[in-house]
Amino acid sequence: MKAVCVVCEANVTVPDDCCEGELVICPDCGTELEVVSLEPLTLEEAPQVQEDWGE
Template sequence: MTTTCPECFETVTAPAEPVLHEILECAECRGELEVVSTAPLLVALAPEVAEDWGE
């Protein structure tokens, strides 16, 4: 399956059976993408992991 990277607009290839919230990497820009829909396949930029500094 393929979709388009929302960051650089290049084609991203996903596994044959992508899983909702799976993280993919764009081969072109190395952006981390989260699968937000499996039918049709849609991805969005994955949220950044925030530091909580022990809070």
């Protein structure tokens, strides 16, 4: 399956057996993208994990 990177608009190949919530990397800009929908195939920039510093 193919989708478009929301950051650089490059074509991103997504595995046929992927599921919602799976992360893929854009081959052009290296952005981590999250599959948010399969029908239609939709990608969004994955949220950045932040340190909680033990809180």
